[in-house]
Amino acid sequence: MAKKKVEDKNSHNGEYIKNEGESSSNEEEPNFSDPEGYVDDISNEDLLGDLLRDKPKETDGVESVIVVDGVPQVGPDRIEKLKSVINKIFGKFGSIINDYYPLNENGHTKGYIFLEYASPLHAIEAVKITNNYKLDKQHTFLVNLFTDFSKYDKIPEKWEPPQPQPYKGQTDLHYYLLEPDAYDQFCVVKAPGQGQSVQIWQNTQPDPTLLEDRQTWTHTYVKWSPLGTYLSTFHKQGIALWGGPNFTQYKKFSHSLVQLIDFSPCEKYLVTYSPVVEINNPDQKRIIIWDIRTGQEKRSFNPDAPSAWPIFRWSHDDKFFAKMGTDILSIYETPSFGLLDKKSLKISGIRDFYWSPTDNVIAYWVAEDKDVPAKVTLLDIPNKAETRNKNLFNVADCKIHWQTSGDYLCVKVDRYSKVRKEKNETKYSGMYFNFEIFHMRERQIPVDSVECKEPIQAFAWEPVGTKFAFIHGESPNISVSFYNVKIGQAPTLLKKFEKRACNHLFWSPNGQYVVLAGLGSNGGGSLEFMDTNEFLVMNTTDHFMMSDVEWDPTGRYVVTGVSVWKTQVDTGYWIWSFQGKILKRVNLDRFVQLLWRPRPPTLLSEEQQKEIKIKLKKYYPQFESKDRMRQSKASKELIEKRAALMEKFNAYKQERIAEYNKQKPRRLELRNNIDTDELDADKDNVEEEIVEFFVKEEITVID
């Protein structure tokens, strides 16, 4: 009844408005409809997608009704109690506006009830949560939407198999690894905002070649996946992945206003993070984890406290990922995406944790609490066994550094000798520093300690090998120390360099070579290329205002860049050989970043690699001759190009000279018949000057 009235009113309103319209349509209204024969090239879906979703749909009122089966059958005396229990349980999803408890002839409830909510959304939520809810030992709720019954009733007799979708062949995602000369690719991003472009280059010798150049390919910046298969670009609506020889779009992930992303190490999953809550889409979670190959959303989270990105850290094989919260460590497993053992680990005072790069082991440290000392623990996953514990005293801060091959773990410990509590902050003084080296591969994981009195600026393990290096001291007395670790021994100091102006060090991905860099304005852009086998400085140069240093994945080239995020002038990148020889300087206006395309780990076994190293001398002349040919071809091309330009210009020049000569009489006229075309053309204007100068002295003895 109520509905009908509303309808009446609407039509009445409509008529009313129409009258209004008629009265005012005396004036010519501009015609807003499309011209005849106009074919819309955008569907309504694209234009008003989200509005269409809110379009009111016809309902017959039963979408908000749920049927609950498995309700205890009670007599009339206990019905009130039953009702209150039901209301308590089901009232959580929305207000119940109607309920019906069917009774049999004795006045007992039949065991199933009908509940109506204010909105269908509440009903759906209720079904989701309470289905299979154990009320008590004998009663489990089986909850369904009322409409489900009619849906399942109406299943057609004939079943038609779904049509096979046409196969969308994937382009070869790993084409770049088959490049015959093993040239790496790198992407250059320039100019955030207007005029933005992303270029993909191949590092061919002698000059890199441009493979792709796309305008506004990304909104903010780009990121390669860890094994180099995909390039991810950022857009307002989400992330897009590109791959294959032509960088065709592989997948799209919609997550509005996404700001940060993280890939799982085996490229199975993608984590996207958008810190702002979007007004149009308030239900969107801030962190979403996607499966890359299917494009499905696997799980989403709303983190409660902001923490350092990446919030989720992955194990090396993608099997687990973990998150740290206040006093808890939550470890999830894939592909179920549920908590390991269905609960998080309570670790009070946990400050930081890292996975080992080769095993499923987590190293975490706990801050000290009054009398309880700080502790570093190694946790084996999935059995959650603590394989090693180390108590540390007088700890202000710790930083965990795993070696890339997982053989060693280094924990940099900041120790204090005095502590003061001021207001609500602890102030440490008299700092000294330790490196605790855990030998992971030895029984019972022995720990060695290396001490350092000066503040540490940077620390890095050699990616392939057994060395580590760190920069310590305060400007101007900055030194770099190199240590070696060996099984069964404490770390030994190999070499210490004093008075270097650097604040970062970058190892080559294959070890042995290292670049000491002074980044930023106080570093001045100093660069030192060092060979750590002999501790020889191969070259010392600089790149003014340098902000980034990137090694290529093979360790052959280094790129230093000045990004527009740091300074406005002189942005660009320089390519160096690993020995510090400058190869190319590219000045790019508003250059943002340069990223090398990563390579997956080599498929060659240890023996194969050793064999190749031994036989290197044999391969060497082949490559030498190839390089030389390429150089000469390049110079030949250049010479040809120049010859062509010269010819063209000379042809033009001859024409003009002919004209010029024709104009000579006019020129003489203008200058009173004095020929001024050449300085010595005018015989009268020439002055002869005789100058004597000393040539030779010869002494002849006259006898």
Add this chain to the structure above:
Amino acid sequence: MKPLMLHGHERAITQIKYNREGDLLFSSSKDNKPNVWYSLNGERLGTFNGHQGAVWCIDVDWMTTKFMSGAGDNTFRIWDCETGTEIGMMKTNSSVRTCNFSFSGNMAAFTTDKAMGHNCEIFIMDVRNVDESFSHADPILRIPINGPRVSAMLWGALDETLITGHENGEIIQWDIKTGKKLHTTKEHEHLINDMQMSKDSTMFITASKDHTAKLFDSDNLMLLKTYKTERPVNSAAVSPILEHVVLGGGQDAMDVTTTSARVGKFDSRFFHLVFEEEFGRVKG
């Protein structure tokens, strides 16, 4: 190669010109006294005293008898080269930005700035006999410019045309007899700082704030070559003996000594005329 330092000006230098035979160097600056020097050893001959504002432009005729200068005191003066005395003066409505003697030395062209209600204008004067009456002399030709102001100017090959470079990068070729535009081209995107003819006047090179210098044909204003840098180019010249061009620039001259050498990068760069490739630099 050892540079000779010529200290004679108290403020930033605005223009320098050699005479035709190359033995004298004339320089003007924002202090109001243009100087003339011997090129051989850098000894100064003397100054031209009389201007009361920054001298923006100078030129010397082909016989090195007359010298002219235009300044920010809204005057255009002609001087005797040998003695340095002023022989004629003309008042203008705004600063005189560019000035040049014609090939024959019989005519002088100068342009004024756009300022205080007055448009930018091109003047061509007869300078065969200059005396006190010069200030009332009628120009042979007077062209008002309604668009962007003239920032650089050259005489065409046989004194038949005038080529002007404008604030927005446009280059216009004018016919002197009629005062009409013969050719127009807009290859530069920014202010043209300087234009200089090649030795045989068949081509000229322009230096612009848009970080490039371009080589044009002087007859039809066709673009021949472009030389790219990462800094605004203040001036450019074509070598009279070899296939080279030299570009100079970096920043406004007055900022050079007050900023780090790196930031300004005030060097002179040598490019190959045909290949457009930089082959050398000299630090400024």
